[in-house]
Amino acid sequence: MKHGLPTPIELPLGFTFAAGAAGIKASGRPDVALAEASPGTTAAAVFTQNRVVAAPVTVGREFLARTRGRVRAVLVNSGNANCATGPAGISVCRRLCSELARRLNIQTEEVFPSSTGIIGVPLPARMLVENLPGLVAARAHTATAVARFAQAIMTTDTVPKLASRSFPSRAGRVNLLGIAKGSGMIHPQLGTMLVFLFSDLAATPLELRALLGGVLDETFHSISVDGDTSTNDTVLLLASGRSGASLDHRGVQKRFREALVDVCRSLSEQIVGDGEGIQHRVYLRIEQARNRQEALETAQAIARSLLVKTAWAGADPNWGRILSAIGIAKPPIDGGRVDILIGNQLVCRHGACHRFDTAKAHAEMSKPSYEISVRLRRGRARVVFLTTDLSTEYVRLNAQYST
Amino acid sequence: MKHGLPTPIELPLGFTFAAGAAGIKASGRPDVALAEASPGTTAAAVFTQNRVVAAPVTVGREFLARTRGRVRAVLVNSGNANCATGPAGISVCRRLCSELARRLNIQTEEVFPSSTGIIGVPLPARMLVENLPGLVAARAHTATAVARFAQAIMTTDTVPKLASRSFPSRAGRVNLLGIAKGSGMIHPQLGTMLVFLFSDLAATPLELRALLGGVLDETFHSISVDGDTSTNDTVLLLASGRSGASLDHRGVQKRFREALVDVCRSLSEQIVGDGEGIQHRVYLRIEQARNRQEALETAQAIARSLLVKTAWAGADPNWGRILSAIGIAKPPIDGGRVDILIGNQLVCRHGACHRFDTAKAHAEMSKPSYEISVRLRRGRARVVFLTTDLSTEYVRLNAQYST
Numbered sequence: 001m002k003h004g005l006p007t008p009i010e011l012p013l014g015f016t017f018a019a020g021a022a023g024i025k026a027s028g029r030p031d032v033a034l035a036e037a038s039p040g041t042t043a044a045a046v047f048t049q050n051r052v053v054a055a056p057v058t059v060g061r062e063f064l065a066r067t068r069g070r071v072r073a074v075l076v077n078s079g080n081a082n083c084a085t086g087p088a089g090i091s092v093c094r095r096l097c098s099e100l101a102r103r104l105n106i107q108t109e110e111v112f113p114s115s116t117g118i119i120g121v122p123l124p125a126r127m128l129v130e131n132l133p134g135l136v137a138a139r140a141h142t143a144t145a146v147a148r149f150a151q152a153i154m155t156t157d158t159v160p161k162l163a164s165r166s167f168p169s170r171a172g173r174v175n176l177l178g179i180a181k182g183s184g185m186i187h188p189q190l191g192t193m194l195v196f197l198f199s200d201l202a203a204t205p206l207e208l209r210a211l212l213g214g215v216l217d218e219t220f221h222s223i224s225v226d227g228d229t230s231t232n233d234t235v236l237l238l239a240s241g242r243s244g245a246s247l248d249h250r251g252v253q254k255r256f257r258e259a260l261v262d263v264c265r266s267l268s269e270q271i272v273g274d275g276e277g278i279q280h281r282v283y284l285r286i287e288q289a290r291n292r293q294e295a296l297e298t299a300q301a302i303a304r305s306l307l308v309k310t311a312w313a314g315a316d317p318n319w320g321r322i323l324s325a326i327g328i329a330k331p332p333i334d335g336g337r338v339d340i341l342i343g344n345q346l347v348c349r350h351g352a353c354h355r356f357d358t359a360k361a362h363a364e365m366s367k368p369s370y371e372i373s374v375r376l377r378r379g380r381a382r383v384v385f386l387t388t389d390l391s392t393e394y395v396r397l398n399a400q401y402s403t
Numbered sequence: 404m405k406h407g408l409p410t411p412i413e414l415p416l417g418f419t420f421a422a423g424a425a426g427i428k429a430s431g432r433p434d435v436a437l438a439e440a441s442p443g444t445t446a447a448a449v450f451t452q453n454r455v456v457a458a459p460v461t462v463g464r465e466f467l468a469r470t471r472g473r474v475r476a477v478l479v480n481s482g483n484a485n486c487a488t489g490p491a492g493i494s495v496c497r498r499l500c501s502e503l504a505r506r507l508n509i510q511t512e513e514v515f516p517s518s519t520g521i522i523g524v525p526l527p528a529r530m531l532v533e534n535l536p537g538l539v540a541a542r543a544h545t546a547t548a549v550a551r552f553a554q555a556i557m558t559t560d561t562v563p564k565l566a567s568r569s570f571p572s573r574a575g576r577v578n579l580l581g582i583a584k585g586s587g588m589i590h591p592q593l594g595t596m597l598v599f600l601f602s603d604l605a606a607t608p609l610e611l612r613a614l615l616g617g618v619l620d621e622t623f624h625s626i627s628v629d630g631d632t633s634t635n636d637t638v639l640l641l642a643s644g645r646s647g648a649s650l651d652h653r654g655v656q657k658r659f660r661e662a663l664v665d666v667c668r669s670l671s672e673q674i675v676g677d678g679e680g681i682q683h684r685v686y687l688r689i690e691q692a693r694n695r696q697e698a699l700e701t702a703q704a705i706a707r708s709l710l711v712k713t714a715w716a717g718a719d720p721n722w723g724r725i726l727s728a729i730g731i732a733k734p735p736i737d738g739g740r741v742d743i744l745i746g747n748q749l750v751c752r753h754g755a756c757h758r759f760d761t762a763k764a765h766a767e768m769s770k771p772s773y774e775i776s777v778r779l780r781r782g783r784a785r786v787v788f789l790t791t792d793l794s795t796e797y798v799r800l801n802a803q804y805s806t
Contacts (some may be wrong), residue, residue: 052730052738052754084726084738086755119723120756231727306709310798320522323487324634327455335455335487351455352489353523392795395713 012175014240017145018138019152024079030152044208048233054083069205072110163266165259171244202241219264277394290379299385301329309390317361417643420548421541422555425534427482433555447611451636457486472608475513566669568662574647605644622667680797693782702788704732712793720764
């Protein structure tokens with residue numbers, strides 16, 4: 001395809017995109033990206049739960065509060081997280097927003113800043129400022145520009161991550177485009193998760209916040225690679241209103257929500273799937289939990305266990321490690337009632353060994369992607385949680401970083 | 404040395420030791436160990452906090468409660484954890500205790516059972532029962548017998564782990580001997596931590612419990628290799644009373660506590676130090692915490708982070724990962740006030756980059772053992788927490804296990 005994307009994308013009305021190479025990445029690869037939004041664009045964002053946050057998270061949160069959810073531009077750099085950079089890091093971030101605002105003739109607070117890369121190194125502001133004119137000049141409402149944006153926000157990602165959906169409505173076609181970065185097993189700190197969702201729906205910031213909050217649990221909160229939460233993680237949803245369709249219109253709310261879940265789920269899977277260190281994607285189905293929270297916490301405890309993840313790397317049906325991980329999970333689960341299945345084969349029943357075909361289980365676990373189900377026998381809630389094995393390659397790559 | 408121990412040991416009065424090979428380990432190596440204690444021996448035990456517990460933990464806890472802290476024999480097998488084995492596992496455990504009790508002419512409840520090895524495989528009781536006569540016949544109050552006991556409880560340990568101390572008192576010399584197993588980075592589930600502490604002090608079970616509880620925090624609770632808590636972890640302290648010295652005697656309480664800390668700390672370090680997968684032992688000093696709990700939770704959060712541990716494997720002074728791990732720790736620490744030192748070099752001040760000599764930091768982190776200090780600026784509490792890097796060898800070994 002001409003724009004270099006693996007699949008055609010739905011381009012939402014009201015946005016232009018651009019990217020450039022400011023020289024932050026020593027490789028000379030693109031490291032700065034811009035999205036401009038038309039007047040009246042509304043926004044909602046969700047940030048990292050890490051208490052140590054990068055300067056752009058502090059500034060972005062403040063700007064969104066000041067404008068009450070209005071955004072006219074998104075400015076992203078990769079290669080440097082602008083985190084643990086003290087008051088100077090905040091100043092640099094503000095200055096970049098202000099320089100861009102001047103060139104776009106908008107308010108400084110209408111720029112949403114984002115950074116990803118190494119922590120604790122001052123952000124070279126000058127390089128970025130000098131790159132702004134070229135960036136502004138390059139803006140385009142094209143798939144090629146979108147592809148460049150997706151490329152420029154990558155750090156250790158090996159492929160750009162995009163997903164889009166559209167659906168008809170009485171007022172006009174509604175488009176949703178998601179662009180993400182985050183590379184599972186490789187340098188997950190550099191691999192901060194950034195997600196930008198562009199739509200031409202008409203919605204208030206409050207409506208967007210409700211929509212976004214409603215889909216996070218079953219998408220980005222249901223994936224885990226290494227259990228770490230970055231200092232820069234951000235999910236931003238923008239709505240230009242240019243489709244003419246609003247949530248009051250018949251069917252739009254439901255269909256937009258579906259599109260949002262689809263796009264976010266696709267981006268989640270792309271993030272988990274990226275990275276040389278991954279051999280297996282594991283869908284953890286936690287069933288018969290008392291409530292969703294309990295199911296999620298159980299999944300997270302399993303996905304955090306080094307012993308479980310290394311067993312997966314060896315396609316080893318050592319379910320005792322899963323049971324043991326459940327035993328130290330937060331919910332007070334009785335291990336003696338737990339069933340565990342590898343694929344569709346029962347391997348542990350009521351917390352005890354159940355005769356099973358180990359060769360078959362090993363074969364199942366040798367697939368690039370498979371399911372492990374855990375029944376807690378406590379209620380009716382369930383989640384499907386996507387995680388990965390832990391390979392020697394992960395350790396090798398993360399041990400090599402920075403020195 | 405004749406008994407094969409690296410250092411001379413202090414042999415407490417009132418105990419005999421023996422070991423044998425029952426054939427649970429396919430290698431034919433020793434896999435069953437016995438310690439007999441003289442009449443009147445008191446005991447206190449601390450068990451794993453994992454809710455999924457092995458049969459011997461359930462049975463041992465029940466027996467200790469029934470005898471109100473009296474133990475006449477300790478029976479340990481390695482190679483099979485007797486965990487996730489259902490009601491049958493409990494029966495097998497009871498039967499072994501009863502068979503041994505009959506041969507030693509003691510009560511079944513006076514036998515303290517312990518197992519370590521693979522989870523979810525039925526314990527071959529017959530093999531063990533058939534081995535009991537030989538085991539009972541071999542009992543001896545010698546350093547050689549102690550060395551055999553220490554060997555027989557090993558699983559993936561590469562070296563036996565022993566430490567002992569003694570001190571004079573008016574009533575007579577008091578001896579304390581500790582034998583442990585647990586092998587840090589290799590198969591840490593097989594590597595369940597078992598610690599048996601034999602002393603000839605005279606003390607009530609209540610006094611022993613207070614003594615043991617008082618030293619765990621600064622010893623076994625201050626080490627972490629992979630953040631997992633096994634289903635079989637046990638620390639048992641026995642007191643035969645044969646030295647004639649009791650805690651009422653002048654200086655005995657203080658000196659016994661010191662001896663207990665020394666022995667437990669030495670065993671902790673031996674556990675963390677064992678394992679092919681370890682390249683670095685890291686002493687995490689958490690300082691200026693509000694209280695001990697906060698310091699410990701901060702240390703645990705750092706020691707749990709895969710990103711931190713892999714950076715250590717590469718001797719990479721990437722302190723941003725430590726700061727980020729602190730940001731998701733349980734205590735509500737303000738990352739903006741945190742200082743971090745590698746060795747004696749300040750690398751992060753008030754949560755921001757501080758100019759430092761990276762070559763020097765890298766050299767420090769290349770040592771087999773070094774310190775990282777974190778100042779929280781919240782109070783005066785501190786802990787020293789011992790942990791390790793995460794190497795590709797760890798992953799390789801744990802991925803290979805069982806298949």
